[in-house]
Amino acid sequence: MTTIKLWKFFEREKLFECYQCARCTGSCPAMDVAPAFGPRETILRCLNLGHDKVVEDPRLWLCCTCHVCEDRCPQQIPIGDLLVALRNSAARRGNIPDRLRIAVELLAKTGRSMIVHQLDEMRSHHGLDPLPPVPVDEIREILKKSGLNSLIEV
């Protein structure tokens, strides 16, 4: 639940290798929708403001984990890992966007994270069998075991 947990999953030392060249943000597909927010700024905020401030930021959830930033990082900082670790930490502090909360609830209820209207009709139109039923109980069990249950009531 604390800072220590986060740094267990991400090697903190690597942050110091960042020299803010901004190749990451320059490559970020989220940059058009979230101006002035990107991997570069996240690393800088981690260094200057500390973990507690960073995990409060709802913009953490804008990352689509495409890992292009990591690919182009000249210092090979595992930015994807950093963002995943930060999100885990944020979620434990209740910083979870509503859309994600809804998706998880849906998953627990129906076994699917999104609902497609007239799915079976569409499938039969294309000559496909209807989808097999989802073992909702098993999925709920997985959600419990993964600990997601403790963050989002399912």
Added chain:
Amino acid sequence: MKEKTDPTGVIENDLKIGVYVCHCGKNIGGTVRCEEVAQYAATLPGVALSKDSLYTCSEPGQEQIKSDIREHGLNRVVVASCTPRLHEPTFRSACESAGLNPYLLEMANIREHCSWVHLHDKDAATEKAKDLVRMAVSRAAELAPQFELTVPVKRQAVVVGGGIAGIQAALDMADAGYKVYLIERSASIGGRMAQIDKTFPTMDCSICILAPKMSEVGRHPNIELLTLSEIQEVSGHIGSFRLKVLKKARYVTKECTACGDCVRECPQLVPDEFNAGLSIRHAIHIPFAQAVPSTFLIDMDRCLNNQGIVACDRCFQACSHKCIDFADRDQEIEIEAGTIVVATGVDVYDPTALTELGYGRFPNVITTLEFERLINAGGPSSGELIRPSDRVRPRKVAFLQCIGSRSKRSSRYCSNVCCMNTIKDSLLIKEHWPDTEIYVFYIDIRAFGKGFEDLFQRARREGVTFIRGIPGEILEDIRTGDLTLLGENTLLGKHYRLDVDMVILSVGIKPRANAGALQRMLNLPVDTDGFFLEAHPKLRPVDTTTGGVFLAGAAEGPKDIKDSVTQASAAASRANILMSRGEVKVPAITARIDPDKCTACGLCARVCPYHAIEGSKERGYYRVVEAACQGCGTCVPECNFGAIEQTHFTEAQIVGQIDEALQNDPHEKILCFACNWCSYAGADFAGVSRIQYPHNVRIIRTMCSGRVSPKWIERALVKGAGGVLVSGCHPSDCHYNNANQNTVRRVERFWKRMEKLGINKDRLRLAWVSAAEGAQFARVIQEMSEGLKTLTAQQIREDSDMLSKRLAKKSETS
């Protein structure tokens, strides 16, 4: 035959050791009771006289030693004071001036290794000082006079590489009156500087200031220029190197007047490497207009006659002087030289691997080297700035910095020249075409040199826009060839999407891809970045660890023209010192092989980092070439027959020290073998920094950790030492060309043995401590002392009994 005598019994009667315990003001005297130590020393065997003095290194202190040597006939001197790395030369010369061989001096380091690191425990520090003095006295008893060998230095030099550094070094040595062979791989000297248009910060025309120097080389009576030549083999050592050089065929004789009639006739076309592939040349060509030698050559890989059959003789027919010789062949030349200057220069980073930048795919993305040729009046576009896709002048140009530098994806270091080069390039564009918009994308602008900041400010005043933040990606409009840069301006925290006509990648420089061959031939270590490593980064920046070989220019690390020239002159001056003396003293610390014991197995020759051991099984012997031996002693422990001895660090001397160090309460002691250059200096640094650590460590100095024999470790454990620490330079930092890789091998083998015998492996530790890592040294000692506390004296005794029984058995059976 050598007489076998009891070494202590016989010499002891003749021994007259003088011991001088220095107070060093309060530095030692404030912690160690020096009078007590001196009184103790007087009771040691062989000690004729023992004194303490306030400052032994002072003039009166030295005079005392000198007069004692004369009056009392002292034949060994022990000074217990500071580190030998500081005042050994002082006391050695004092001994020498009193007629005593300087190698009969021994020092006990009771300041850096004792008083300064045990400031708060006077009793323990005094006891430790007594131990250190006793160890020194026992070693002194075993010392023998040594005489430094003088080898002649041939007054000829070889310079490898004909770039600006090589040219400067060759001229400096030739002007001093020495014969210089300048060996250049390509067809002309000039190197990278010849390709560059202008130089920063003065904006001089590069070739205009270089060409006079090139022609001076060409006509200098003392310089023999060997172009198209590569070194095949190097043997010998400082003062007398022998080189085999392969001089490739030029197919055009010296009589060529460079009229160019042949070129017009040649049907074969190839990309011109001098113009970075932006133009074409013929198979018969001259690299560039100002080339020295000013002689054409045939690129036989591209000539139609490359099968050895004359299929085309159009150039031959066109040549009015009949200078073309298809029968020309490669030659092997042998050269002798006293000194060698290595100035092999650098390669340029190829940004193709950074696919997001599109170099190689987008024609209008070029490198700075290509830009230099484009903007040069002698280049493919006669100095017109045009973009490669449509040959139209670009109106908006972007420079991208740090491409191939400061990155784990390419090279981790800063390439040193790219910032200023870009600033210069942007000013060149502004000078010719002031309406061009120029954007420089950077991380940091490093304008650190003389006049550099002024140039940077000038570029900003001229309207060059500097944007902090390297673009993440470049997109190309296929129809127009225009480029779009996507990135973030970090200072504004805003994203940009900038359309430009042309992008210039400011590429970094990297070590020569094929420097490995020369590196092996000359035994040169390289640093972690792949550049040649200097002997000392501050105080011997142009020397290498191989005697008589010096470094100049960017081969040693990225540098600009001025620094290359400065370093070249320094390297030439260092070489000139050797050649003007005509002889050089090589340190007396070398290895010697006893021919009676040698079985010519050749193991020693394999571990010698300097190839200084010659011989063969067929010849039935191996011997050390003293002038080439650098005295690391790595070969000594490798010999299974005890046939090798290192002078001044003999087996008897070290074993004596081990025994004395472990005389009292050995189970509490940590015996440390520290190499002279890094670990011993690191321990000194701990002292200078007053880092306190446990006082149970006793340090024995060796030249290299590669000298540490498993027999010593064994001896220490038999004697009941609680712990043994072997410490040396970090693996790539070894002062003896990675001799310490043998240390690793031997210690690992010893660990396996300990495991088999059931001895706690933690009692033997291998640690890398550099000269700057005093804290690290203290930490290691601290950790080992903590570990020692978990062992009982009983356990240690049992281990040592078991070991000594095994040894006794072994010697019985053999």
